[in-house]
Amino acid sequence: MKTFPFRPLTNLVMTPANLTCDGVDLADLASRHRTPLYVYSSAHIEKQIKELRRAFKGLPVTICYALKANTNFTLLNFLAKHDVAADLVSGGELWRAKNAQMNLKQSVFSGVGKTADEIALALKSQIKFFNVESKSELELINRVASKLKVTAQISLRFNPDVDAKTHPYISTGLHENKFGLDKAEILTIASTFGALKSCSLRALSVHIGSQIQTVGPFRDSFIKLRELRNLLLAQGFKIDSLDLGGGFSIPYRQNEKSFDLDKYAKTVKALFSDVKELTIEPGRFLVGNSGILLSRVLHVKKTRKKKFLIVDAGMNDLVRPALYQSYHEIITIPCASGPNHLKGSTGFDVVGPVCESSDSFTKNRKFSKATTAGDLIAILSAGAYGMSMANQYNSRFKPAEIWLESNARGKAKARLIRHRDSYRDLVTNEVLKKESRK
Ligand SMILES: *Cc1c(COP(=O)(O)O)cnc(C)c1O
Numbered sequence: 328m329k330t331f332p333f334r335p336l337t338n339l340v341m342t343p344a345n346l347t348c349d350g351v352d353l354a355d356l357a358s359r360h361r362t363p364l365y366v367y368s369s370a371h372i373e374k375q376i377k378e379l380r381r382a383f384k385g386l387p388v389t390i391c392y393a394l395k396a397n398t399n400f401t402l403l404n405f406l407a408k409h410d411v412a413a414d415l416v417s418g419g420e421l422w423r424a425k426n427a428q429m430n431l432k433q434s435v436f437s438g439v440g441k442t443a444d445e446i447a448l449a450l451k452s453q454i455k456f457f458n459v460e461s462k463s464e465l466e467l468i469n470r471v472a473s474k475l476k477v478t479a480q481i482s483l484r485f486n487p488d489v490d491a492k493t494h495p496y497i498s499t500g501l502h503e504n505k506f507g508l509d510k511a512e513i514l515t516i517a518s519t520f521g522a523l524k525s526c527s528l529r530a531l532s533v534h535i536g537s538q539i540q541t542v543g544p545f546r547d548s549f550i551k552l553r554e555l556r557n558l559l560l561a562q563g564f565k566i567d568s569l570d571l572g573g574g575f576s577i578p579y580r581q582n583e584k585s586f587d588l589d590k591y592a593k594t595v596k597a598l599f600s601d602v603k604e605l606t607i608e609p610g611r612f613l614v615g616n617s618g619i620l621l622s623r624v625l626h627v628k629k630t631r632k633k634k635f636l637i638v639d640a641g642m643n644d645l646v647r648p649a650l651y652q653s654y655h656e657i658i659t660i661p662c663a664s665g666p667n668h669l670k671g672s673t674g675f676d677v678v679g680p681v682c683e684s685s686d687s688f689t690k691n692r693k694f695s696k697a698t699t700a701g702d703l704i705a706i707l708s709a710g711a712y713g714m715s716m717a718n719q720y721n722s723r724f725k726p727a728e729i730w731l732e733s734n735a736r737g738k739a740k741a742r743l744i745r746h747r748d749s750y751r752d753l754v755t756n757e758v759l760k761k762e763s764r765k
């Protein structure tokens with residue numbers, strides 16, 4: 328047996344006959360549960376958690392998983408069991424985290440548009456901090472906390488005006504972005520804190536974007552964060568906690584480098600050795616390369632200019648390529664018998680059934696194995712911002728999800744952790760009052 332030479336998901340094994348993950352045959356899963364089908368390797372997620380703990384050993388770091396990357400209940404419960412807390416951005420995420428038994432007292436609530444109801448829910452759940460993004464939000468938190476007769480623990484989210492050098496849609500730390508507060512705003516807000524009787528300023532936070540590949544942009548923002556903290560310390564504020572955000576990149580391409588966590592941790596250690604408590608908010612890093620989206624080839628279509636693989640997964644199942652032109656490795660898994668397998672020197676556009684031209688996973692991709700209708704494709708690195716962004720556009724079903732649970736002998740058991748939608752699910756919450764025709 329030969330391990331597929333794809334570094335990020337090393338537990339994928341390809342033989343001439345099949346493709347397995349943690350010892351489970353993916354074609355077999357696809358025929359049993361049909362497609363499109365998300366498959367997650369819990370062994371990979373566990374490995375990523377260990378990797379973080381190893382890199383940050385000796386530092387007072389709390390891991391708050393950014394739920395928005397993937398909110399499956401089984402996954403959240405697995406993270407809870409591994410002592411991972413939550414970075415929340417909505418009341419819905421808070422509800423999920425609570426039900427999955429994540430430790431809310433170690434969790435933080437981020438996002439620019441928190442509502443009064445969400446704030447009340449978070450206060451009652453005794454979350455650790457609100458990462459506050461505007462003066463108006465802070466005043467709202469103060470009013471809600473005052474009504475509930477509790478004190479809200481506040482962390483101000485700093486926008487350091489640093490270019491994260493990532494896709495503009497996932498960049499958040501520039502002044503032109505809607506996120507955070509600049510230095511002057513934070514200093515002004517801090518000076519008025521005395522008037523906010525139900526809020527206590529405890530921390531500063533920063534999150535400059537996602538899929539950041541080098542330590543440089545982090546370092547630039549941390550240096551500015553440290554300056555700002557020192558200014559506040561000098562004014563008598565006790566800021567002994569910093570939230571450094573998420574954004575660690577993962578490899579999406581074969582042989583792409585992994586994020587240098589050790590260098591990052593070294594930078595953090597050098598800059599913040601005097602800080603009592605640090606929080607990191609990884610999302611993609613924990614789950615991105617745990618996930619595979621399996622999809623069946625429905626048709627091979629040749630036009631005069633192009634060859635298309637039309638597959639049964641669409642942008643409603645995995646929107647990243649359509650939304651940010653992102654790259655995913657795609658492996659073809661031959662399983663249809665008979666002739667008509669196409670190879671050839673030109674590549675395929677791999678497209679879904681959704682009625683949008685942007686419903687495409689890749690353009691002009693060449694595959695090492697010939698393919699035809701009935702074959703499978705495996706879209707790799709689909710564990711983050713895949714299912715959590717899935718929707719029912721075109722009245723398509725949201726896909727099913729499978730969890731690969733490893734045992735001591737390294738061969739995993741596959742468990743269905745989300746059913747595929749049914750027709751009935753498509754009209755949930757719609758009022759189905761019928762007028763008779765005619
Ligand atoms: C999205 C987000 C994260 C997670 O980003 P990743 O790139 O998935 O690690 C962390 N913190 C905040 C505030 C976010 O909005």
